[in-house]
């Protein structure tokens with residue numbers, strides 16, 4: 182893996198255009214330019230898209246400019262690892278072959294410069310998410326995906342939009358965020374004690390860098406308001422905001 186390694190998650194690119202969305206994309210493209218200049222590696226830790234479902238012959242057209250930017254980046258020689266999130270799990274060969282991203286359906290573990298990384302999107306990790314873990318199994322099952330594929334895309338995307346609009350409350354109370362952070366510290370602690378240096382998660386839309394023993398828990402934040410990302414230069418990991 183080429184250094185530096187950039188980590189980003191939860192961009193939640195929407196299915197409708199708006200001024201906000203244009204500004205978000207503009208920022209994202211500037212960030213991708215920065216990664217390109219560095220000739221390092223990019224790890225997208227899930228939920229790049231607010232909804233992405235790929236059919237054998239059909240892809241969502243709203244993301245055309247994003248596909249172009251990603252394609253330019255991989256063509257320049259930058260490797261992109263795309264760990265799928267709960268909003269963009271349903272990719273096929275357009276993402277992996279045409280855009281040339283390495284797709285990961287599960288957590289990633291790797292070691293570089295004597296530093297061990299554990300990367301997870303993070304959905305379903307918390308102890309009280311038992312119901313969600315069950316739903317996740319169904320949504321990821323081959324049968325569900327096969328059935329969904331037979332719906333007309335307008336209907337399929339309509340359903341997805343409806344579900345997403347009902348769960349689109351990204352702003353959480355401080356109490357909720359504190360509770361989630363404490364739970365993630367509890368979950369990351371044994372993994373860090375087993376020798377992992379950096380436990381990196383997305384999904385929870387709070388940017389946090391917490392020291393645990395000899396390692397760290399990094400919650401990446403989001404690209405809706407904070408525009409946070411992490412970068413590992415070979416020596417240390419830093420959680421930053423993209424200006």
Ligand SMILES: [Mn+2]
Pocket residue numbers: 227228266267268302304383384385
């Ligand atoms: Mn998520």
